[in-house]
Amino acid sequence: xxxxxxxxxxxxxxxxxxxxxxxxxxxxxxxxxxxxxxxxxxxxxxxxxxxxxxxxxxxxxxxxxxxxxxxxxxxxxxxxxxxxxxxxxxxxxxxxxxxxxxxxxxxxxxxxxxxxxxxxxxxxxxxxxxxxxxxxxxxxxxxxxxxxxxxxxxxxxxxxxxxxxxxxxxxxxxxxxxxxxxxxxxxxxxxxxxxxxxxxxxxxxxxxxxxxxxxxxxxxxxxxxxxxxxxxxxxxxxxxxxxxxxxxxxxxxxxxxxxxxxxxxxxxxxxxxxxxxxxxxxxxxxxxxxxxxxxxxxxxxxxxxxxxxxxxxxxxxxxxxxxxxxxxxxxxxxxxxxxxxxxxxxxxxxxxxxxxxxxxxxxxxxxxxxxxxxxxxx
Ligand code: CMC
Numbered sequence: 001x002x003x004x005x006x007x008x009x010x011x012x013x014x015x016x017x018x019x020x021x022x023x024x025x026x027x028x029x030x031x032x033x034x035x036x037x038x039x040x041x042x043x044x045x046x047x048x049x050x051x052x053x054x055x056x057x058x059x060x061x062x063x064x065x066x067x068x069x070x071x072x073x074x075x076x077x078x079x080x081x082x083x084x085x086x087x088x089x090x091x092x093x094x095x096x097x098x099x100x101x102x103x104x105x106x107x108x109x110x111x112x113x114x115x116x117x118x119x120x121x122x123x124x125x126x127x128x129x130x131x132x133x134x135x136x137x138x139x140x141x142x143x144x145x146x147x148x149x150x151x152x153x154x155x156x157x158x159x160x161x162x163x164x165x166x167x168x169x170x171x172x173x174x175x176x177x178x179x180x181x182x183x184x185x186x187x188x189x190x191x192x193x194x195x196x197x198x199x200x201x202x203x204x205x206x207x208x209x210x211x212x213x214x215x216x217x218x219x220x221x222x223x224x225x226x227x228x229x230x231x232x233x234x235x236x237x238x239x240x241x242x243x244x245x246x247x248x249x250x251x252x253x254x255x256x257x258x259x260x261x262x263x264x265x266x267x268x269x270x271x272x273x274x275x276x277x278x279x280x281x282x283x284x285x286x287x288x289x290x291x292x293x294x295x296x297x298x299x300x301x302x303x304x305x306x307x308x309x310x311x312x313x314x315x316x317x318x319x320x321x322x323x324x325x326x327x328x329x330x331x332x333x334x335x336x337x338x339x340x341x342x343x344x345x346x347x348x349x350x351x352x353x354x355x356x357x358x359x360x361x362x363x364x365x366x367x368x369x370x371x372x373x374x375x376x377x378x
Contacts, residue, residue: 006363011262015194017354020053020346021186025263030270032186033057041273046181047071047128047156050342053186054124054349067125068156074129075150075159077101078108082137082147090142094334095218097138098131099211105130106207114203114352123206124345131210131341132156135334136163157181160338165326172284173325176277177335180321183270183314184336186343188263192216192223196344198358200351213344214337220257223340225315226332229258230323233290233297242296250304258316259301265309274317281324291320 007013022031030037033052040049047068051059059067081104088097109126113119137147148163158174169177187193195216199209217223236245249256261268282288298312322332 009262015189015358016197016347016351018188018347018350019056020343020350021188023188023263025261025265028264028266028269028272030187037183037269038273040182041179044182045156046178046185046339046342049182049185050128050345053342053346056346070125071129071156072150072152074126075133075152077130077133077137081105081108081134082141085134085138085141088138088142090144092142093218094135094138094142094330095214095224095337097142098135098334098337099214099218101134101138102127102131102207102214103211104207106205106211109207110205112205120206120349120352127206127210127341127345132160132338133163135331135338136160139164139328139331161325164331170285172280176281176321177325179277180274180318180335181339183273184318184339186340186346187314190222191219192340193343193347197347197351200348201355201358203352203355206345206348209348210341210344213340217337217340218333221255223315223333223336225257225313226319226322226336227329229315230290230319230329230332232257233293233319236293236297239292239296242293242300246297246300246304256297256301256305256310258319259305259312260310261313264311264313267311268313268316270314271312271316274314274321275312278317278320278324281321285324288320288324290323294320 004013020033022034023029032040032049033056035052040052044052048059048064051064051067081101084104085097085101088100105126109123111119133147133150140147148166150159151162154162154168155174155178157178158169158171161169161174161177189197192213196209196213199212200206220228236242246256278288278291282291294316298316301310301312318336319329319332322335323329327335
């Protein structure tokens with residue numbers, strides 16, 4: 001193998017061979033296991049999509065029923081995890097709470113048997129089942145309330161909204177959240193997936209893998225951007241202020257949140273679907289003035305940055321959807337995590353199939369042969 005040139009951010013360097021998903025950034029296409037995202041958003045459910053991602057094929061009706069039943073059965077979390085969360089500061093970010101709680105699952109399910117398919121399945125089920133419960137539990141605990149127990153008669157998305165709001169959700173809200181989960185479930189070799197695969201390659205347990213990926217997703221250049229979009233739209237405040245705001249950001253070389261992507265050079269196909277979902281919600285339960293600001297900003301950014309391939313990404317419209325579903329802003333990224341667990345687990349399984357520990361090289365640019373300097377001479 002020849003030494004290759006250093007690429008900041010490993011841009012363009014393949015970090016794995018994968019069959020999980022595919023992106024064509026010029027054409028704006030995304031497929032999970034070869035199936036276009038539009039077809040999944042239109043026809044599938046999050047759990048069916050998770051099955052497709054993790055096991056590489058669509059489940060038969062009975063496979064899906066069994067998975068749904070197992071997940072429903074494992075939704076509860078141990079009281080010790082709830083008690084642990086009660087010790088977290090209420091001012092802490094829910095992504096930090098989620099990272100700590102996901103890692104803590106490893107303490108309770110510490111048997112590791114990576115060559116046993118029933119162990120793998122058990123971990124997949126537990127993580128898909130318990131992550132939403134942990135997100136909803138922290139929301140109640142930080143507000144001084146007891147968590148709401150999951151309801152076995154509700155679907156995955158409906159149950160999450162129920163645990164969050166303690167009331168059965170409007171079926172349209174549950175349906176739209178389920179589509180959002182499908183859209184966020186997987187996205188090739190992004191930072192958190194890379195982090196998951198690196199962690200997986202050491203043959204550690206899946207809870208450590210998910211905790212590491214959650215920590216990576218939390219940053220504002222990755223999953224955290226959806227929160228920042230809402231703050232930005234608030235800060236812009238009016239449609240008239242869009243152009244002055246953009247000019248100022250461009251003059252100071254600041255990033256416009258929710259725009260740009262390492263791979264997509266056109267509008268992210270997920271942003272197109274999310275925009276339609278936002279419009280469906282506004283038609284159902286009233287418009288949101290922030291949407292007008294978002295539309296104007298999209299137009300203005302296309303004029304200024306379009307020729308450089310900077311267009312709305314998945315985070316631009318998701319916040320508007322979540323806000324309309326009554327979800328607090330700092331839970332947007334944890335909801336991204338709930339969905340992305342499916343993709344991370346698919347990559348975990350794939351990594352195990354042909355594992356070799358990640359151990360890249362570096363280009364050393366420091367000094368050599370320097371003398372030791374005694375403390376009193378520094
Ligand atoms: N606003 C203004 N300029 C931008 C933006 C933006 N949102 N995105 C990229 N650019 C410019 C950037 O300033 C740079 O210009 P120059 O060449 O003059 O220095 C050029 O485009 C390349 O940017 P980069 O940051 O080197 O590109 P990247 O591929 O490393 O980063 C990105 C991709 C998503 C981190 C970046 O576009 C960004 O920071 N966007 C804003 C944050 C955001 O919305 N993140 C969500 C990403 S999608 C979902 C996810 O991954 O979780």
